[in-house]
Amino acid sequence: xxxxxxxxxxxxxxxxxxxxxxxxxxxxxxxxxxxxxxxxxxxxxxxxxxxxxxxxxxxxxxxxxxxxxxxxxxxxxxxxxxxxxxxxxxxxxxxxxxxxxxxxxxxxxxxxxxxxxxxxxxxxxxxxxxxxxxxxxxxxxxxxxxxxxxxxxxxxxxxxxxxxxxxxxxxxxxxxxxxxxxxxxxxxxxxxxxxxxxxxxxxxxxxxxxxxxxxxxxxxxxxxxxxxxxxxxxxxxxxxxxxxxxxxxxxxxxxxxxxxxxxxxxxxxxxxxxxxxxxxxxxxxxxxxxxxxxxxxxxxxxxxxxxxxxxxxxxxxxxxxxxxxxxxxxxxxxxxxxxxxxxxxxxxxxxxxxxxxxxxxxxxxxxxxxxxxxxxxxxxxxxxxxxxxxxxxxxxxxxxxxxxxxxxxxxxxxxxxxxxxxxxxxxxxxxxxxxxxxxxxxxxxxxxxxxxxxxxxxxxxxxxxxxxxxxxxxxxxxxxxxxxxxxxxxxxxxxxxxxxxxxxxxxxxxxxxxxxxxxxxxxxxxxxxxxx
Amino acid sequence: xxxxxxxxxxxxxxxxxxxxxxxxxxxxxxxxxxxxxxxxxxxxxxxxxxxxxxxxxxxxxxxxxxxxxxxxxxxxxxxxxxxxxxxxxxxxxxxxxxxxxxxxxxxxxxxxxxxxxxxxxxxxxxxxxxxxxxxxxxxxxxxxxxxxxxxxxxxxxxxxxxxxxxxxxxxxxxxxxxxxxxxxxxxxxxxxxxxxxxxxxxxxxxxxxxxxxxxxxxxxxxxxxxxxxxxxxxxxxxxxxxxxxxxxxxxxxxxxxxxxxxxxxxxxxxxxxxxxxxxxxxxxxxxxxxxxxxxxxxxxxxxxxxxxxxxxxxxxxxxxxxxxxxxxxxxxxxxx
Numbered sequence: 074x075x076x077x078x079x080x081x082x083x084x085x086x087x088x089x090x091x092x093x094x095x096x097x098x099x100x101x102x103x104x105x106x107x108x109x110x111x112x113x114x115x116x117x118x119x120x121x122x123x124x125x126x127x128x129x130x131x132x133x134x135x136x137x138x139x140x141x142x143x144x145x146x147x148x149x150x151x152x153x154x155x156x157x158x159x160x161x162x163x164x165x166x167x168x169x170x171x172x173x174x175x176x177x178x179x180x181x182x183x184x185x186x187x188x189x190x191x192x193x194x195x196x197x198x199x200x201x202x203x204x205x206x207x208x209x210x211x212x213x214x215x216x217x218x219x220x221x222x223x224x225x226x227x228x229x230x231x232x233x234x235x236x237x238x239x240x241x242x243x244x245x246x247x248x249x250x251x252x253x254x255x256x257x258x259x260x261x262x263x264x265x266x267x268x269x270x271x272x273x274x275x276x277x278x279x280x281x282x283x284x285x286x287x288x289x290x291x292x293x294x295x296x297x298x299x300x301x302x303x304x305x306x307x308x309x310x311x312x313x314x315x316x317x318x319x320x321x322x323x324x325x326x327x328x329x330x331x332x333x334x335x336x337x338x339x340x341x342x343x344x345x346x347x348x349x350x351x352x353x354x355x356x357x358x359x360x361x362x363x364x365x366x367x368x369x370x371x372x373x374x375x376x377x378x379x380x381x382x383x384x385x386x387x388x389x390x391x392x393x394x395x396x397x398x399x400x401x402x403x404x405x406x407x408x409x410x411x412x413x414x415x416x417x418x419x420x421x422x423x424x425x426x427x428x429x430x431x432x433x434x435x436x437x438x439x440x441x442x443x444x445x446x447x448x449x450x451x452x453x454x455x456x457x458x459x460x461x462x463x464x465x466x467x468x469x470x471x472x473x474x475x476x477x478x479x480x481x482x483x484x485x486x487x488x489x490x491x492x493x494x495x496x497x498x499x500x501x502x503x504x505x506x507x508x509x510x511x512x513x514x515x516x517x518x519x520x521x522x523x524x525x526x527x528x529x530x531x532x533x534x535x536x537x538x539x540x541x542x543x544x545x546x547x548x549x550x551x552x553x554x555x556x557x558x559x560x561x562x563x564x565x566x567x568x569x570x571x572x573x574x575x576x577x578x579x580x581x582x583x584x585x586x587x588x589x590x591x592x593x594x595x596x597x598x599x600x601x602x603x604x605x
Numbered sequence: 606x607x608x609x610x611x612x613x614x615x616x617x618x619x620x621x622x623x624x625x626x627x628x629x630x631x632x633x634x635x636x637x638x639x640x641x642x643x644x645x646x647x648x649x650x651x652x653x654x655x656x657x658x659x660x661x662x663x664x665x666x667x668x669x670x671x672x673x674x675x676x677x678x679x680x681x682x683x684x685x686x687x688x689x690x691x692x693x694x695x696x697x698x699x700x701x702x703x704x705x706x707x708x709x710x711x712x713x714x715x716x717x718x719x720x721x722x723x724x725x726x727x728x729x730x731x732x733x734x735x736x737x738x739x740x741x742x743x744x745x746x747x748x749x750x751x752x753x754x755x756x757x758x759x760x761x762x763x764x765x766x767x768x769x770x771x772x773x774x775x776x777x778x779x780x781x782x783x784x785x786x787x788x789x790x791x792x793x794x795x796x797x798x799x800x801x802x803x804x805x806x807x808x809x810x811x812x813x814x815x816x817x818x819x820x821x822x823x824x825x826x827x828x829x830x831x832x833x834x835x836x837x838x839x840x841x842x843x844x845x846x847x848x849x850x851x852x853x854x855x856x857x858x859x860x861x862x863x864x865x866x867x868x869x870x871x872x873x874x875x876x877x878x879x880x881x882x883x884x885x886x887x888x889x890x891x892x893x894x895x896x897x898x899x900x901x902x903x904x905x906x907x908x909x910x911x912x913x914x915x916x917x918x919x920x921x922x923x924x925x926x927x928x929x930x931x932x933x934x935x936x937x938x939x940x941x
Contacts, residue, residue, distance in 0.1 A: 102776050107898075110688050118647060207690045209657065215647050289782060290699055291890035292773060313776045317888040318898075321755060325763050326770045453646075485641035485903065492648055503646055526648050 098310035099603050101585075103596065104323040104332035105314040108291050113274035114251040115195055115210050120594050123251045125294055125314060128595045130172075131254035131279040134163055134188065135245055139597060140589045142360065142412060142508025144249045148183060148280065158240030158547055163188070165231040170301040171257045172284040174276060179259055183280055185227045190258035192235075196222050202261060206274045212252035216506070217241075240545045242552060246507040255280060282307045282599035291316055308587075308602035327352065327580060333603065334581040334588065336596060340398045340457060346580050357590045358402060359577040360409050360505035362513070363455035365446070365466065365570040366528040367498050373444075374497065378436040380567040383498075384422035385429035386473045387466055387570050396462045397573060404571040406560050408513045411592050412505070413549070414556035419564050421571075429473045441474025447491060447499040451484050454594070455502030455575050462500060462572070494530045500572075501528055508593060510556045515540045518568065529568035536562045613927055617920055625678060628912045629671050632905055639663075639687050639903035661687065674909060683910030688902055693910035697892060702785030703773065704891030707883070708876040710807050711815035716869065719819040723826025723865075727834060728853060738823060745820035750879055754813045754886040761809060768809050771888040775802040814883040818872040825868045829861040836860075863934050870926030874919045 107121045114127035127133075134149035149163040169183035194202040195210040196219060202208075213219060221244070224236040237244065247253065257278040264270050276285070280303065283296035294314040298307040315332055317323045323335040324342050328349070338346060346354045367374035367383070374380055389403040405421035408414070433439065448463035449456065456462060463479045470477050477498070482490060491499045506512050516522060519540055520532035536559050543555035563569075581588050584604045591597060640649060640657050649657070658664045662673065677684055683693040719742075726738040762770040773787045774780060778799040780790050788807070791799040833839065834857055842856050843849075881893030888894075892911060899907035 100777065111690065116690075118643075118645065207660075207685075209660075211644065211647075211649070214653065215644075215649075287779065287782075289890060290696065291894055292703075292888075293776065295776075295779065315772055315776055315888070316890070317771055318894065319886055319888070322758070322771050322886060322888060325758055328763055329766065329770050331770050331772075331776075483635070483637045485638040486636045488644070488646070488648060489638060489641050501646060525650065526646065 099308075100311040100313060101309040101334075101598060101601060101603060102313045102315055102332040103598065104317045104326050104335040105294075106316075106320075106323070106337055107318055108316055109294070111206075111274060112277055112285065112288075113206065113256075114254050115191075115213060116206070116274070118211050118215070124596045127251035127254045128597050129283045129296065129312065129599065130277070130281045130285055131251075132169075132281050133249055133251075133253045133255060134165075135249040137249050137508060137591070137593060139591065139600065142505070142592050144245055144508075147249070148188075148255055149248075152245070154547060158242070158545065159237050161235045161237070161244065162228065163233050163235070165233065166303065167231060169280050169303045170299075171260070171278045171280055172299060174278065174284075176272070176276065177257075177260050177263060177278050179257060179278060181259060183255070183257075184230045185233045186230075186258040187255050188233045189225055189227055190261055191253070191255045192222070192225055194256075195219075195252070196225070201265060202270060202273070205270045210252065212250065212506075216247050216250070216252075218247060240547070242544055242547045243507060243509040243511045246509040246512075250507050283312050302599075304599070307599045309598065312598055324580070327582065330582070333585050334579065334596075336579065338578050338580055340400050343398075343400065343578060346578075351583055352580050353583055353585070355579040355581060355588070355590055356576050357592065358409060358411055359454060359575050360411060360508065360592045360594065361455040361502060362404055362407055362409060362574055363401075363453075363462075363500070363502035363572045364404070364407070365498055365500050365572060366531075367568060368494055368496055369529050369531040369568050370494060371497055373436065373438060373442055376436050377566055378432045379438065381422065382429040382432035382436070382473065383470060383475065384567050384570050385425045385432065386475070387469050387572075388424045389570075389572060390424070391469075392462055392465050393573060395465060396456070396458050397575060398457075400457075400578065401573040401575045404574050405564070407518065407563060407569065407571055408510050408556075408560070409505070409574045412508065412510055412513070414510045414553040416557040416560040418557075419560050421564070422567070426469075426472050433473060433475075438474075441476065443476045443478070444497045445480045446477045447480045447482075447487065447496045449484070449487060449500055450481050453502055454504055454577070455573070456500065457575070459500045491528050492525055494524070494528075496528075499528050505593060510552075511540070511544055514556065514559060514563075515544065518563065531566070531568035533562065533566055533568075536566070609931055610928055613924055617924065620920055621917065622675075624913055624916045625675055625909070626671070628909045628916075629674060632900075632903075632908045633667060635903070637903045639905065642903050643688070678910075678913065683913070684906035686899070686907045687904045688899075688907075693906050696895065696907070697911060697914055699785070700890055700892045700895050703787070703889060704877070704880050704884070704893060706786050706788060707807070707810055707814060707889060707891060708873075708880060710811035711813075711876055711879075712818065712869075712872065714811050714815035715818035715822055715872065718815075719822030720826055720865070722819075723823040724830055724853065724858065726823070726827045727830030730831065735827075738827070742820035742823045745816045746824075748816060750813060750817075750882040751886060753816060754809070754883060757809050757813060758886070769802075769806050771806075771886070773803065773806050773890065774799065775806075778802060810883050810887045810889055813886070814876060814879050817879060818869075818875055821868060821872065821875075822865065826861065826865050829864050830857060833857045833861040863930065866929060866933065867926060870923055873922040877915055877919065
């Protein structure tokens with residue numbers, strides 16, 4: 074008993090020392106906008122989930138070079154591709170460690186088995202983990218990976234070969250996407266033996282810069298820097314996501330110094346943030362486009378002159394001012410200017426109601442016509458207020474005699490009905506997934522996407538042929554040429570009014586150094602440091 | 606007394622089934638397809654949509670879906686969230702302590718301020734104090750919670766720096782989630798200053814959430830006291846020379862409390878619905894915020910299960926109030 078009492082002060086001292094050192098460690102607090110849906114990025118499609126999982130906990134065979142949409146080697150050091158574009162052989166990085174936790178201590182480094190496990194789980198319906206945790210891999214199937222991959226072969230411990238069914242130039246970019254994050258096959262085996270395989274989706278062992286320590290739903294997520302990270306331990310020791318859904322409250326927390334950084338500020342707060350000495354308001358054009366699609370299968374929009382006329386009748390500058398409150402740039406192409414192959418030579422339809430009227434007259438609509446504009450019921454990154462945008466367009470079009478009625482549905486209903494082409498014109502947009510032009514042009518305007526994400530229901534052979542050629546050629550220079558030409562065809566045929574690319578704002582406190590905005594919308598913290 | 610409780614209980618069962626039917630019907634009546642909402646602009650193919658519908662049981666007629674749901678509920682299974690795929694009950698239990706903690710603190714704030722304010726206003730009827738209490742409580746009652754929360758936050762957290770802006774505890778403290786109640790967990794932990802931090806995080810949300818109930822309690826106490834104070838037996842007590850405070854506290858208050866207790870019981874519903882807004886503003890990880898987000902995502906199992914549990918809690922609390930009412934006032938239990 075006496076011995077026990079004597080030990081007490083020691084224990085208290087030790088405990089105090091731990092808590093003091095914990096407070097001294099540099100902690101970076103990120104006021105995130107919501108709870109992640111889970112910690113397996115292969116199941117989900119939201120940026121909120123990716124920030125909390127794939128971006129900071131995981132690695133992939135390829136990574137997006139921070140601040141760009143180009144890929145660079147990640148867990149694959151190099152690769153070779155056969156001339157027919159059907160076989161990719163990846164040479165894997167050696168000496169990469171997995172996170173360990175109280176439930177799992179890895180006994181080996183990352184190798185080919187982990188790559189095969191991570192992909193086979195999503196691709197092979199007979200894989201023992203395929204059905205675990207509900208087993209629905211939306212992004213993997215959404216990007217067509219299930220039909221693209223023919224086989225995955227382990228050549229040796231550090232070499233893996235992917236065999237494809239058809240050549241697909243954006244394949245490497247797809248491998249840098251969140252769903253392609255690498256899990257530990259060793260942890261999977263261990264959990265399967267214990268009879269709790271679903272734990273791999275709750276507490277996954279990964280190889281990334283931060284290791285998850287604690288998650289309290291709707292409250293916070295705590296991470297510690299991974300000491301053995303192959304690319305060097307992060308500068309900050311601890312990372313905390315303080316989940317704060319309301320943008321004004323996030324701003325209040327940022328001002329009060331309760332967090333170092335917040336995403337998605339209210340447009341109305343930007344001016345004040347700009348003036349704040351403690352805040353550095355970073356910004357970059359987002360990898361997105363907001364557009365109005367004409368249903369080209371319904372008259373009068375099957376006539377290119379009508380589509381061109383309404384392009385001319387729309388005052389985009391007024392939209393940027395009133396809808397985006399300046400936080401946007403007018404768009405002339407369906408892909409954003411930060412993306413490779415953006416064609417700057419394309420000439421946009423400048424606001425010209427007189428010429429618009431002339432074109433309508435030529436098309437036989439001298440007295441105008443009645444139509445509808447569908448406006449989304451939700452705020453999206455590429456369109457902060459669709460209703461307002463529709464009102465501005467309605468006003469503009471009325472000046473050339475076109476009477477438009479504004480229509481809206483609940484979001485799921487809106488997406489579903491517009492997919493089926495029930496609209497005459499519809500407002501929508503897109504945020505890029507992998508930085509490849511194919512991910513905008515083919516997904517939104519390709520013939521295969523008619524009746525799906527091609528809301529203009531537009532299938533133009535000249536345009537589509539160019540996209541197919543670009544898809545099958547892995548030479549970037551050739552692909553750039555095809556895409557530039559395709560953008561010319563697009564502008565001439567005018568299936569859309571390309572409205573705007575929104576500007577993404579990232580307010581960070583002055584003491585934060587080296588944060589880089591990711592054009593793909595993610596938030597990476599491995600390179601961030603704090604000055605005090 | 607036993608019969609009285611039994612009678613009350615027998616009313617609970619049909620109410621319970623009514624709630625399951627109502628929540629199920631209402632959430633399915635709102636247009637919107639959870640699969641489409643989850644897929645967003647990206648969309649899902651028709652085959653994949655059909656496959657997911659079949660997996661989630663949405664391809665069945667509504668009445669079958671309803672019976673499956675009620676069958677699950679009777680076995681204690683509220684289903685899994687469509688978004689996170691975790692059991693609804695687990696999510697609820699993880700978040701509920703935060704709501705309870707906040708609601709209790711808000712209720713204490715409402716009672717400890719509202720009750721004395723009401724009593725004093727009644728005793729000092731017609732004075733400036735009375736008028737002030739009534740004005741403040743009317744303002745409190747009609748204050749939009751969202752606005753009130755942001756106002757207090759701007760003044761006390763951002764400008765004066767007295768209280769933290771939001772959350773349950775300062776992020777420097779790594780507290781294990783033992784009971785889910787932050788005050789208890791921090792008390793048990795050896796992290797110095799953690800308990801104070803938890804208390805300071807509770808102050809503003811409790812005031813915001815407690816404002817409306819406080820106003821209601823103050824007004825109710827005042828009018829109930831006024832009524833009792835004009836009764837003959839109070840005059841008799843006074844004429845017998847009993848000390849004024851004794852007349853008020855022992856003779857008047859006890860009788861005046863009967864309607865007040867009913868009102869306090871009813872505030873549980875108001876606290877839980879007010880929690881939805883308060884939790885959203887203060888990023889408080891409770892069930893209010895969880896339910897609101899789930900409605901937007903058409904996460905049927907969460908909405909149905911969450912509302913069912915909350916409604917059950919309100920029914921139980923009202924039942925307890927009824928019983929307590931019977932205990933305080935014998936006339937009520939005998940009149941039935």
